[in-house]
Amino acid sequence: MIKNPTPRIIAFLTATILTCVVGLISIIFKSSFVEILLEVTLNFIVSFVLTLYALEFFIYRKIKLVYKSIHQLKTGKSDPVFPPLFGSTEDPIAGVTQDVLNWAKDQAVEIEQLRKNETFRKEFLGNVSHELKTPIFNVQGYINTLLDGALDDPEVNLHFLSKASKSADRLASLVEDLESISQLESGYLTMEMETFDVHDLIKDVFDSMEFIAHDKNISFGFKEGCDVPFIVEADKSRIRQVVVNLVSNSIKYGNKDGHTIVGLYDMDENTLVEITDNGIGVEPEHIPRLFERFYRVDRSRSRAEGGTGLGLAIVKHIIEAHNQTINVRSSIGVGTTFGFTLRKG
Ligand SMILES: Nc1ncnc2c1ncn2[C@@H]1O[C@H](COP(=O)(O)OP(=O)(O)O)[C@@H](O)[C@H]1O
Ligand SMILES: [Mg+2]
Missing domain, CATH: 3.30.565.10 (Histidine kinase-like ATPase, C-terminal domain)
Structure with a gap:
């Protein structure tokens, strides 16, 4: 079989096969030579044109439409260079197939990157809340203990207050560092x-x-x-x-x-x-x-x-x-x- 036939070759082959069949039938029915020649020629032309026409209108045009929409989506430009069906000696579908394969490959890379970012984001969020939890719980704990009576105990009150203050400092430095990271990662930051x-x-x-x-x-x-x-x-x-x-x-x-x-x-x-x-x-x-x-x-x-x-x-x-x-x-x-x-x- 011919690899990657162009629509023209397909039309030619279909026409040839049909013509052979018609020619054979004509010979069987013992038509005259002129009749056979006329039938065969007519048959070849009609089937060649019809097949090419069918390919153009029912398959090629549909593909062209799909290709156009993907092209628009990918590049934002409206008119792709689409090889003409008639008058083209190369296989017009081959280029399109290559383009679509390339798009698929790009898409796969993009999806992989998005997936990675998503995991990264989830991990980061998990880490942030985990890091914030400890100092917040500490502050809560010390303040509640003070409110529950420790405030009047001169032995511990200052100690608890200073512990609470240390945890608050820790919270502040965490938030400061997070701010720096998010600024630096936003990518908009210009160095002065x-x-x-x-x-x-x-x-x-x-x-x-x-x-x-x-x-x-x-x-x-x-x-x-x-x-x-x-x-x-x-x-x-x-x-x-x-x-x-x-x-x-x-x-x-x-x-x-x-x-x-x-x-x-x-x-x-x-x-x-x-x-x-x-x-x-x-x-x-x-x-x-x-x-x-x-x-x-x-x-x-x-x-x-x-x-x-x-x-x-x-x-x-x-x-x-x-x-x-x-x-x-x-x-x-x-x-x-x-x-x-x-x-x-
Ligand atoms: N000079 C150093 N000597 C030994 N270990 C270090 C040094 N600098 C950094 N590290 C290690 O690298 C880790 C990450 O450092 P850093 O990002 O500054 O976080 P942090 O100091 O807040 O823990 C530290 O927890 C420590 O284990
Ligand atoms: Mg450090």
Whole structure:
């Protein structure tokens, strides 16, 4: 059989078969040669035209209509280039079939993406409500206990109030982080680029966080040769958010009497900023997931330290919005280094 016949070939074959049948009948009925020739010729022409006409009007046109509607839906344009049936030497349906197959493939990819987003959304919503539940229940619990009489007990009232206040603070930082994430993920956010000294910014962050580091007696410093200006071009307030998150992690997951050291390196077009601690470190199997929202190696430790599990997700978003990269190296018991790049100013 002929593969992918054009309507013309189909019409030709149908006409030939019919003509053979008619010719055979004419021979059987011993018609004269002229009669046979006339019959055969007439038959061929009529059946060829009729078949082509049938194909055009009853099949081809219907397909054309369906194709047109899909084309409009997919491209928003009204007139697809549809190969003509008459006068076309190629198979007009073949191109259409290919288009439809391509659309189907695109559609499958799109559906898969939507399905993934849906799972992602469900998971995220589940995580958010789970994270919000604990501090809300705590606040409720302490306030109810106070109302039920503990308010008059000078032994516990202040203690309960300060616990309630801590939980409220936790709620506030969770909501703040969620706001940052949703802003960053909306995609509409533009970075407000400016030229500044990143060394100066880090020094500033060190100063503002000294009192938090004080409890664990963690010291801050720059690597040798890095205590000098490094001019970069970036969104200063967002980079401050990055540095605050990374330095605060180095304290939270740092050991007593430890240190947090910053290195700054000149790399052609970029400046590499590395924040290193000599804290607890991260096991290799957790490293690829650290930047996921709500991912925490040790949930209870993170919570106890006031972590939301969103810090590194925010950090990654900010760095990627600058078209830069962030990476992490870590060994258990030795420490962790987070490194990110910024464009030189
Ligand atoms: N400097 C670090 N040393 C060891 N572990 C870290 C460090 N920074 C981050 N982590 C791990 O990565 C997790 C995610 O960090 P992050 O997104 O900032 O959330 P959070 O600090 O609120 O828990 C932390 O819970 C912790 O387990
Ligand atoms: Mg953190």
